[in-house]
Amino acid sequence: MEPNLILTALFLISAAFTVVTAEYVRPQPRKDLQFPWDPKPSSQPQQVHISLAGDKHMRVTWVTGDRSAPSIVEYGTSSGKYSSVTQGESTSYSYLMYKSGLIHHTIIGPLEHGTVYFYRCGGQGPEFQLKTPAAQFPITFAVAGDLGQTGWTKSTLDHIDRCLYDVHLLPGDLSYADYVQSRWDTFGELVQPLASARPWMVTQGNHEKESIPFFKDGFESYNSRWKMPYEESGSSSNLYYSFEVAGAHIIMLGSYTDYDEDSDQYRWLKADLSKVDRHKTPWLLVLFHVPWYNSNKAHQGEGDSMMAAIEPLLYAASVDIMFAGHVHAYERSKRVNSGKSDTCGAVHITIGDGGNREGLAQRYIHPSPEWSVFREASFGHGELKIVNSTHAFWTWHRNDDDEPVRSDQFWMTSLVSSGCVAERRHELRKILISP
Known part of the structure; x- marks a missing residue:
């Protein structure tokens, strides 16, 4: 058994819950999702997510297998046309037998409120798009x-x-x-x-x-x-x-x-x-x-x-x-x-x-x-x-x-x-x- 799985067995505590009667009849539990192996180029951005990073700025985070991949984000308001580029930082960590990919964090901006931006991570790979929140309600x-x-x-x-x-x-x-x-x-x-x-x-x-x-x-x-x-x-x-x-x-x-x-x-x-x-x-x-x-x-x-x-x-x-x-x-x-x-x-x-x-x-x-x-x-x-x-x-x-x-x-x-x-x-x- 892999060391990670052994640790999992040691640290997980299962919980049993008694079903109670209610008007709503709950569907049965569902199994863990299966993720078939999907080989990608080591430099291709994966696990892309964004978060707010101060006024009018957004942090873009992604992972690459290539440890020499650049932490740059190109972005603009038109698809395929990137008027700005920002350099970020990267990190990685080890956990027992596991070694993470290179985790990139790049803050882009200033960005306009309520605007769609197109962006690309690391200078290659697919184009993503995001929408910034509005400046006012709702x-x-x-x-x-x-x-x-x-x-x-x-x-x-x-x-x-x-x-x-x-x-x-x-x-x-x-x-x-x-x-x-x-x-x-x-x-x-x-x-x-x-x-x-x-x-x-x-x-x-x-x-x-x-x-x-x-x-x-x-x-x-x-x-x-x-x-x-x-x-x-x-x-x-x-x-x-x-x-x-x-x-x-x-x-x-x-x-x-x-x-x-x-x-x-x-x-x-x-x-x-x-x-x-x-x-x-x-x-x-x-x-x-x-x-x-x-x-x-x-x-x-x-x-x-x-x-x-x-x-x-x-x-x-x-x-x-x-x-x-x-x-x-x-x-x-x-x-x-x-x-x-x-x-x-x-x-x-x-x-x-x-x-x-x-x-x-x-x-x-x-x-x-x-x-x-x-x-x-x-x-x-x-x-x-x-x-x-x-x-x-x-x-x-x-x-x-x-x-x-x-x-x-x-x-x-x-x-x-x-x-x-x-x-x-x-x-x-x-x-x-x-x-």
Whole structure:
């Protein structure tokens, strides 16, 4: 047996879930996707994906087998006519018997908002095209976590592809490589059609850690392949960062790095919130992996310590929505804080139902908590359309026998428009200036 497979057997813990009766009869689990060997020239760009990299800039990431391949991106607004070229950087890593290809990261820009660009990586290979997000509302986010590489993953991606979204938000657990590094490569190929055309903004989950005590630090594969704009947002770690798009300020936090009040992450979060201008970005969103409000029996209590440390700060900052994954099901809360409904709290949405191989978390606590509005153990994805500075429309789409079904939907108003931001401004200022 290969060393990677041995490690996988040692580190994976299988979970068994009891099926509960519900109106919706869930389809059977689907197997991992198979990726037949497809030899390509070593210099041909593979696993292409893009991410936002500061104001009017985009990071293009790809992999080549050729370690001498250049990290250049040619781009322009006409197909086959590249008016600009940018040189980037490259990296690689080793993991036991595995050696990654050359991973290229190149930032292009400045780019115009709401514009289609054609681009080519490394001076050869196929042409890709991307569309930059608009400068103003409306803007649409696709949201799906815990993706993996199963038949259900493919169904989720197909449904997202039909959505006219501007940015994909992923609250952790991408490839489910789980120490088998070749699965990072197949995941990169699987998501390339979508991730090369619209920016994917991700944060880490437990399946990205891949640490081996006394031998390998965690998150090396993730950090090497999915570089996010942490430096651009003043963070010292790729595990937490922020970015702005249209009228939304979005914060990506790390559930698996220190988050107490003495941590670098907490200090960075305070500094980041101090720069948020709710006149410019009236909507404030936060993503992390482990949910704080969860009425599923899976992963109960795992987010409590992070919630205790950070919720008071985010409540004072009047965060509108918090997205999480980890629990393989969907759940939406009322506006909530300190464990109970609060009209100035955040809406919490658990959306760890992208299609992973571990299956659905089908056991819930009964009766449901008073703050829980909708919950269902089904694979799917969400779409958040922020219409203007005051209103947004959220929908969750169940993957029902390969047909996208809108199973949950609601309109929400921003905390700016409700007066909560102004009401809590003094409290926020007091927390931000505290040592």
